[in-house]
Amino acid sequence: MxxxxxxxxxxxxxxxxxxxxxxxxxxxxxxxxxxxxxxxxxxxxxxxxxxxxxxxxxxxxxxxxxxxxxxxxxxxxxxxxxxxxxxxxxxxxxxxxxxxxxxxxxxxxxxxxxxxxxxxxxxxxxxxxxxxxxxxxxxxxxxxxxxxxxxxxxxxxxxxxxxxxxxxxxxxxxxxxxxxxxxxxxxxxxxxxxxxxxxxxxxxxxxxxxxxxxxxxxxxxxxxxxxxxxxxxxxxxxxxxxxxxxxxxxxxxxxxxxxxxxxxxxxxxxxxxxAKPGIECVLNGLYMTRADQLADHHMIVDHAAPHCDSHEYFNGILDDQSRGVFHGRILVQPVAQKTDAKQTNKNLILSDNATANTKPQLEIYADDVKCTHGATIGEMDDDAIFYLRARGLDTKTARRMLMHGFAGEIVDRIQHDGVREELDQLVWNRLEGEHHLD
Amino acid sequence: MLEIKNLQAGIEDKPILKGIDLSVNAGEVHAIMGPNGSGKSTLASVLAGRDGYDVTGGEVLLQDDDLLDLAPEERAREGVFLAFQYPVEIPGVNSAYFLRSAVNEIRKHRGEEELDAMNFLKAVKAKMKELGLSEDFLKRPVNAGFSGGEKKRNEILQMAMLNPKLAVLDETDSGLDIDALRIVADGVNRLKGLDNAQVVITHYQRLLDYIVPDFVHVLYDGRIIKSGDKTLAHELEEKGYDWLIRDAA
Structure with a gap:
């Protein structure tokens, strides 16, 4: 300090x-x-x-x-x-x-x-x-x-x-x-x-x-x-x-x-x-930033008992000169055998000036566990855009569909139907209204 | 239906297609075979309009329209369908939503009424039944986490729903076991009609046991070096490509 x-x-x-x-x-x-x-x-x-x-x-x-x-x-x-x-x-x-x-x-x-x-x-x-x-x-x-x-x-x-x-x-x-x-x-x-x-x-x-x-x-x-x-x-x-x-x-x-x-x-x-066996913990997040916004998620999942599952899914859509930060640390203690832990962070960058900082971290002290992590930072996938265009959708629609899908991966994990539907619509409206789609 | 004249194309100054001539009439099935690196997939990509390929000469006409002038989505709306060798995974995009959007784009272009969710579901479920696909397919994101066979069957489902004039199948048989191969072939055969045509690109003769071509062409080093009927495919199966390549050289 x-x-x-x-x-x-x-x-x-x-x-x-x-x-x-x-x-x-x-x-x-x-x-x-x-x-x-x-x-x-x-x-x-x-x-x-x-x-x-x-x-x-x-x-x-x-x-x-x-x-x-x-x-x-x-x-x-x-x-x-x-x-x-x-x-x-x-x-x-x-x-x-x-x-x-x-x-x-x-x-x-x-x-x-x-x-x-x-x-x-x-x-x-x-x-x-x-x-x-x-x-x-x-x-x-x-x-x-x-x-x-x-x-x-x-x-x-x-x-x-x-x-x-x-x-x-x-x-x-x-x-x-x-x-x-x-x-x-x-x-x-x-x-x-x-x-x-x-x-x-x-x-x-x-x-x-x-x-x-x-x-x-x-x-x-x-x-x-x-x-x-x-x-x-x-x-x-x-x-x-x-x-x-x-x-x-x-x-x-x-x-x-x-x-x-x-x-x-x-x-x-x-x-x-x-700290007890049999837990299922899901951390699921979406950040959508523009202008000079900064959105930071910093998490520590402490596996201190066997047979627990933890999943972290964070997607970010970053525009203008905004920044997204993901720091995910999964700690698997010696006692936490049969842990199933997974973390992914995906960032979609819509502007040359936007920044994503991502730091997925696994710290494993048990030997019989299944842990994966991954992070991506990128622009929209050209292959996916071509695939959609080859089915008759124009570029703008294809980009909208991909962005909606990218946000939808996170929204879809909400179990409560009404909340999920309202958020889906809200996210969609924001993307339409605020981001560069052409 | 499709008229390819002296088509030349490549990637970054590297010529791959060196003058292809091919004429496909409505109601016909053409198979394009050839060893790896002969330009088969490039031909499929150029027909569909994938970025990154430079067409340096020749022309491609679809029912007298110049195909090469059109954007990929315009080609699709005009009735060109490419079944991808490697269908792209699109996480988060629901299959039903995607497919209905595609179907409606093409219907709109044809001046047909768009399908509402109910009528679309009815139509797609009927096709899925024909193809032996389970209904949970529709709820899953496009190709995401699909097995190789599922991806290829999804291509065939899309083809069946979009009802193209010209379907180009790029190595659709690769990575399929015999059951999946039958389903895929069956889907192609069902589509076959007097007002459409199919170009089947394949490395192996195996697929042609199920999709019987009217013509077989051998592509080598960017040119068609031999054309014949279905017996040519059997000959290739027995003798390989070497004898043709030697003759061409």
């Missing part, structure tokens, strides 16, 4: 902590420890291997002031009627700049034992849970989040229970000052054999420029099946930092889909711990 940044830890968040401290609450020890960790560590720089391709320079120059109070913008149902997935039959939790909006949220009757609420409403009893899955991560944004998070979702599905309908978490950013930062914390828990679909949207109102820093901890118990769709479509001025920590138990199935379409800079840290 460069010493320059460590020494220049912005003082502003530290000052804001006085207010957090005054509010007190059961999580104060976590918050204090977070603040101390951040003060010690500071922002990462590109000399940190994990941040090699993603410079936080623009952010490190900002005071990164937490939005500890609502910013006062009154929003009605009409303001969010048109958001993606807004018309689905879902339960909805809405947060504006990290503060829960009960007016905009809809929680209908869920089966007994299911909890869907805002986290700050139920902190007691979770003192030892929150932070437990993210604790070993040195990412300074987790430390900041520990110290300053205002609210987020709490979803608990009891053993053998299931969500009556998907839960849609809507995080809206209205903050218009680049200096503002929203810290969101989610806790998601699926009991043994529980099932559910969770949609997590991060959106901006207009051209909101603020930073979002979200930390989500997910515990998926034995035999549970959770599908988690994250849709990040913030304004092209925003900065989006996210960290997901999932702990999976025996025979659990967890599918996480990441759609990174918005934000000037987005970073998704995904940390999967597979």
């Amino acid at each position: 460069s010493s320059a940044t460590t020494n220049e830890t912005p003082p502003a968040p530290v000052e804001a902590f006085a207010q957090v401290e005054q509010a007190g609450g059961p999580l104060l020890p976590l918050r204090k420890a977070g603040l101390a960790r951040f003060a010690e560590r500071g922002y990462p720089t590109t000399s940190d291997e994990d941040w090699r391709f993603t410079s936080l320079k623009p952010l490190a120059d900002l005071p990164f002031l937490p939005t500890l109070e609502p910013l006062g913008q009154a929003l009605g149902q009409a303001d969010i009627a048109d958001i993606t997935f807004g018309q689905h039959d879902v339960d909805r939790l809405v947060f504006i700049d990290g503060h829960f909006s009960s007016d905009l949220s809809i929680i209908l009757e869920q089966p007994d034992g299911v909890t869907i609420t805002n986290l700050s409403n139920r902190l007691s009893g979770l003192e030892n849970e929150i932070g437990s899955l993210s604790a070993n991560d040195e990412n300074p944004f987790i430390a900041l989040n520990d110290a300053f998070f205002t609210d987020g979702a709490l979803i608990q599905i009891p053993a053998n229970g299931s969500l009556a309908k998907p839960v849609h978490l809507v995080f809206l950013s209205t903050a218009n000052e680049a200096s503002q930062a929203t810290h969101i914390r989610n806790w998601i828990e699926a009991g043994a054999n529980a099932q559910g679909t969770i949609i997590e949207s991060h959106l901006s109102l207009g051209q909101a420029v603020a930073s979002t820093n979200v930390v989500t901890e997910t515990r998926v118990s034995a035999g549970a099946n959770l599908e988690h769709i994250k849709f990040q479509d913030q304004s092209l001025n925003a900065i989006h930092l996210a960290s997901l920590h999932s702990e999976l138990s025996n025979d659990a199935r967890y599918a996480f889909h990441s759609f990174a379409l918005g934000a000037r800079l987005s970073r998704n840290n995904l940390r999967m711990r597979l």
